[in-house]
Amino acid sequence: MPYEALLRQAAGGDEERLAQMLAEVAAGAPAPYVAGFLLFRGHRFRIDRRAFITDPETSALVDVVLAEGDRLAATLGRSPCLVEFGVGAGSLAISVKLARPDWQLTGLDIDAGALTLARENASLHGVELRLIQSDFLSALPAGEAPDLIFGDPPWGGSEDLYDDERDERWYRQMPPHSAFPDDGGQTSVHDALIAATIARHWPTLLVLNYGVLPEAVIARSAGGLGDWRIAQPAPGISVLVGRAR
Ligand SMILES: C[S@@+](CC[C@H](N)C(=O)[O-])C[C@H]1O[C@@H](n2cnc3c(N)ncnc32)[C@H](O)[C@@H]1O
Structure with missing residues (x-):
């Protein structure tokens, strides 16, 4: 819109x-x-300065999550358990839950303010969404391997943009830790999340948005995974689908 x-x-x-x-x-x-609100996949979500403004392009990430989750459900013979890393205002996780009400959804975020807003949005949509404050996966019990972790972690920098309208100034108005990696690395948050998943020996499927970053950069970030591919569900957006083991 x-x-x-x-x-x-x-x-x-x-x-x-x-x-x-x-x-x-x-x-x-x-x-x-x-x-005070945004529209995403036809749903209305409350938004304010407590959380990142969902990029509409990540609707394509949700499409990949739904397709991969359907495949997992068929293989496992049960509803899958999903975790969204960096849930922000909750728009992605809630959209998944609205599309697949029987799936278990947990949202993690380092930012307490964003989690409060996600809780408000889950309540407005009447969906059950477990929300946990966590730095990476630290607050998830080691014995609780999710079937799938998805997310749009902070990526890129001032030159890596979806369009001219959402420039660096746009993203710099979002909460700390939400738009770009703090250390200036293009994929350092993805890299740390992948490393944390590998360290736990989880068989979890990772579905992560890398936005407009080039394939070579994504390949470097995915290098530690045993098995991975890059999906391009829409022009100008790349999603890594991979497994630690
Ligand atoms: C690009 S925003 C995406 C938010 C939401 N998924 C959306 O699309 O609207 C990235 C999110 O990751 C969270 N985040 C950044 N570093 C994190 C960390 N180390 N552990 C957990 N969450 C983190 C941020 O607080 C932010 O909410």
């Missing part, structure tokens, strides 16, 4: 309010923060 349409919906016909919101956006504020 174009951002002006989002603001029009938020203003609900109040022209003075609309003008005020347009002025805030013109001054550089991201429109979903001004509107």
